[in-house]
Each structure stands twice: as structure tokens, then as C-alpha cells.
Amino acid sequence: MSLKDRVDEVVAGLGGIRPELEGFYEDLHAHPELGHQEHRTATRVAERLGSCGFQVHDGVGGTGVVGVLANGDGPTVLLRADMDALPVREETGLPYASKAVGKDASGREVPVSHACGHDMHVTCLLGAARLLAAARDAWRGTLVALFQPAEEPGDGADGMLADGLTDLVPRPDVAFAQHVLPYPAGRVGTRAGSFLSAADNIRVTVHGRGAHGSAPQAAIDPVVMASMIVVRLQTIVSRELAATRPAVLTVGSVQAGTSGNVIPESAELLLNVRTYDEETRRAVLAAVRRIVTAECAASGADREPEVEEGTRFPPTVNDAAATREVAAAFAEVFGEHAGTAELQSASEDFSRIPDAFGVPYTYWALGCVDPDAYEAARRGGTVARDIPVNHSSRFAPVLQPTLDTGVRALVTATLSRLAARDGA
Known part of the structure; x- marks a missing residue:
């Protein structure tokens, strides 16, 4: 039996x-939860995994859930x-749009939405898990x-690992993950080697000398310092890196002062750096x-600035052999709707999990945009303007x-590795 036949059977x-x-997806979309607060989501996931025969471990790393389904040798x-x-x-206008609010890590009340598609990832994996559990005569392993x-x-994977994940579940032979990206729905895209960038978050504090706004000669103005730094930082990528070494540097926040007529004592900048290799990062x-x-x-x-490196995301570098196998499986099952994904400057912490097990992984793109809307924007050259991106x-x-x-992609990748039943 061909792989496509096995996938179709499942x-x-x-x-x-x-x-x-x-219905599960729409409910999850309407009830989003911030990182480390996914209690409702985790409860519903654990219930559904248990109902289809998985051995369930919940509360892993706080709110993580892991299901294990053993089905013979393999x-x-x-x-x-x-x-x-x-x-x-959320400003999508969907009938199931989120109206949720929550508190972030600092205790501030903030709106909350699934603006990155993680609700779709959860639903697809639950669907694939349920189908594979219901078709256990089609595979072994x-x-x-x-x-x-x-x-x-950026610390969810580390939290699960610190809570003993590698001892809790069998060591996998391979790990797979997918992410919705703003490409036509119905398409899947793989990429061997570098796929997602590493990311470094940096806090910069510069110290000046405060004064009255009418007497700048008595001050050392940290606002001017911060402004010059913002401009000069943009020359790192444009003037210090070769065009063949991609990187992104963004200053996402500049905070200084409380009044227009007071020169403050200090200014704070929050930076984000994306790179694909350690040499460029350094x-x-x-x-x-x-x-x-x-x-x-x-x-x-008068004082030295403070440059503090914060949260770091590792690069996502897909294993060549594993990606080649998944790409071939996708080509067989999806035909012309399977292709090569573009290099992405987004970042993930998924790779920490297979790296901790010491196993290969591949991570692929799942299109999620209405195909007609995407094609109209592509023809008009307005994709960047008209197609909303993650976040x-x-x-x-x-x-x-x-x-x-997404369900079919997960089933396809899984069956490309799990052994077929005897005689299939």
C-alpha cells in the first residue's frame, strides 16, 4: 500500500x-490564554487525548500536556x-473573534487573542491524534x-524540559511541527536547513543629566543619545554585513521622560535582533x-550605558534527511500544493525539545490565507499591504x-515514519 493510500485510509x-x-477551533479562538496561563486550553486538550486512548501527562512545565499512544513495535x-x-x-470581525482580556507577566490588563494561529495548531494536532488513534490497525509504533x-x-519548551520531559516520554526518532503562515490555504511548504531565525531581545539604558527643557546646555540629553543610537543601529545590517548574511535589527520601544519641558535623566531602548548563524549573531x-x-x-x-541581553530564541534548522523524507511524502499526498517554503525571520523555541532528546526534526509552513484573496493581492502587487501577517x-x-x-499534513508526516501494519 502506498503512503498516499495509508494517509487516505486514516x-x-x-x-x-x-x-x-x-467547533473546537472556534471556541478556542474565542477563549485565548496568554503564555503560562493556558489552563482552560490544557484541560480541554487533556480530556480529548484521554478520550481517544492516549496516556496523558498534564501540568508539564506548568500547563503543558503530553499524550503517548503506544501501538506495537516501531x-x-x-x-x-x-x-x-x-x-x-483582535480586529478580524469574525463571529467568533476574541473579546478576552487578561493580565500579562507584569500584572497589566491587556487584550488577548490568537493572533499567531496557535489555536489552529492545537486543533490540527488533536484532529491528527484522534484519527491516528482510531486507525491503529494502519500503523505500528x-x-x-x-x-x-x-x-x-520563549520559555515554554525550557519549562517542559526542566520538568522532566525527556524522562517522561519515550525518546522519539524524529520530531515534527508546523506553523500557519500568510500563504494560500491548502498549501504546505518544507525547507531543509535554516528555516527560522534565532532571536535576541536586548534592553539598552543610556544615562544623561536632567535639566529644564529651556536649558539644554545644562543637560546631557538622553533623548538625543537614544535617537542617535536608533539611527546608527540601522547601519549594522546595511553597512556591516554582506548581503549574503541576512539579519534584522528592530528597535521596538523607546521610553524617556514624562513631560515636554523636562530633559530626563535616562532613556531606555528595547531591541530585537534576528540572525541565522552564530557568527553573524556575535x-x-x-x-x-x-x-x-x-x-x-x-x-x-557621565555614566556607562547598560546593555542587557534578555530572552533568546534558538534558530530552527531543519534536518536535511528528515525534511527530504517529509517533502517527498507531501509531494505524494498534496501534489502541486506542496512546495518549498521561504526563509523566515520569525523565531521559535520548538527546536529546544528535539535538541534535548538529540533527535532530528523538521518544521514546515501551513498556508492559511483565503486562496482567492491571496491571488488577487499577488496580481495587484499588494500582498504586503492586504494580507495580514502573524501578530x-x-x-x-x-x-x-x-x-x-493541517490535519492531513501531520498524519502524512507521521505515517512517513511510523511502520505500516503487517502486509500493508
Whole structure:
């Protein structure tokens, strides 16, 4: 039996559970939860895994859930979905749009929505897990379904590992994950090697000397220092890196002062750096420190600036052999709707899990935009303007065919590794 025949056999049950999966997705979308707060989501995930025969471990790393389904001798495959939402006010106009509010890590009340599609990831993995559990005569081996909290803050995978994940579940032979991206729904895209960038978050504090706004000669103005630093930092990528070494440097926040007629004592900048290899990362971070220090010295600052490195996301570098196998499986099952994904400057913490087990992984793109809308924007050259991207208040996957495609992609990748039943 061909792989496509095996996938079709397992996915034959999708029609029967599709309405339930769609309802689950809409409910999850309407009830998002921030990282480390995914209690409702985790409870519902654990219930559904248990109902279809998985051995369930909940509370892993706080709110993480892992299901293990052993089905005879054979390889072990780990499938991962992230569960958390973002502090973003949803503006999609969907009938099931989120109106939720929550409190972030600092205790501030913020709007909450699934502006990155993690609700789709959860629903697809639950659908795939249920179909594979219902068709256990079609495969042999062990399936690990892992639902990870707190991907957005970047410490969810570490939390699960610190809580003993590698001792809790069988060591997988390979790990798979997928992410919705703003490409036509119905398509899947793989990429061997570098796929997602590493990310470093940096806090810079520059110290000046405060004074009355009418007497700048009595001050060392940290606002001017911060402004010069922002401009100069943009030359790192444009003037210090070769065009063949991609990187992104963004200053996402500048905070200083409380009044227009008071020159403050200090200013704070929050930076985000994206790179794809360690050499480039070190070069960019060193350049940031050099520029910040030099601009403060040029302004005559009395105190040295503070450059603090914060949360870091690892790069996602897909294993060549595993990706080649999944790409071939996708080509067989999806035909012309399978292709090569573009290099992404987004970041993930998924790779920490297979790296901790010491196993290969591959991570692929799942299209989620209405195909007609995408094609119209492409023809008009307005994709960047008209197609909302992840983390936008207007971002939400079109429910179908995204859901069906995501379920089928997970089943396809899984069956490409799990042994077929005897005689199949």
C-alpha cells in the first residue's frame, strides 16, 4: 500500500469529526490564554487525548500536556503544537473573534487573542491524534502528541524540559511541527536547513543629566543619545554585513521622560535582533554594544550605558534527511500544493525539545490565507499591504481548507515514519 493510500485510509474519518473540530477551533479562538496561563486550553486538550486512548501527562512545565499512544513495535514520532495567545486586540470581525482580556507577566490588563494561529495548531494536532488513534490497525509504533505552553515568551519548551520531559516520554526518532503562515490555504511548504531565525531581545539604558527643557546646555540629553543610537543601529545590517548574511535589527520601544519641558535623566531602548548563524549573531551583538557605548561617549555621558541581553530564541534548522523524507511524502499526498517554503525571520523555541532528546526534526509552513484573496493581492502587487501577517490584529487563518490541510499534513508526516501494519 502506498503512503498516499495509508494517509487516505486514516484521514477517511475526518469527515465524521470535522464539525466537532471546527467547533473546537472556534471556541478556542474565542477563549485565548496568554503564555503560562493556558489552563482552560490544557484541560480541554487533556480530556480529548484521554478520550481517544492516549496516556496523558498534564501540568508539564506548568500547563503543558503530553499524550503517548503506544501501538506495537516501531519508531516513535513526536508531534508538537504550541497553545498560547498574544496580548493583541483582535480586529478580524469574525463571529467568533476574541473579546478576552487578561493580565500579562507584569500584572497589566491587556487584550488577548490568537493572533499567531496557535489555536489552529492545537486543533490540527488533536484532529491528527484522534484519527491516528482510531486507525491503529494502519500503523505500528508510538505517537507522542505534545502541546507546549508559552512559545511567545520563549520559555515554554525550557519549562517542559526542566520538568522532566525527556524522562517522561519515550525518546522519539524524529520530531515534527508546523506553523500557519500568510500563504494560500491548502498549501504546505518544507525547507531543509535554516528555516527560522534565532532571536535576541536586548534592553539598552543610556544615562544623561536632567535639566529644564529651556536649558539644554545644562543637560546631557538622553533623548538625543537614544535617537542617535536608533539611527546608527540601522547601519549594522546595511553597512556591516554582506548581503549574503541576512539579519534584522528592530528597535521596538523607546521610553524617556514624562513631560515636554523636562530633559530626563535616562532613556531606555528595547531591541530585537534576528540572525541565522552564530557568527553573524556575535557580530551584530558586538556592533550594538560598540555603537551604544560610542554614542554615549560622543554625548559626554557621565555614566556607562547598560546593555542587557534578555530572552533568546534558538534558530530552527531543519534536518536535511528528515525534511527530504517529509517533502517527498507531501509531494505524494498534496501534489502541486506542496512546495518549498521561504526563509523566515520569525523565531521559535520548538527546536529546544528535539535538541534535548538529540533527535532530528523538521518544521514546515501551513498556508492559511483565503486562496482567492491571496491571488488577487499577488496580481495587484499588494500582498504586503492586504494580507495580514502573524501578530497582526487582523490575522486569523481561514478555517477551511487550513484545518483539513493541517490535519492531513501531520498524519502524512507521521505515517512517513511510523511502520505500516503487517502486509500493508
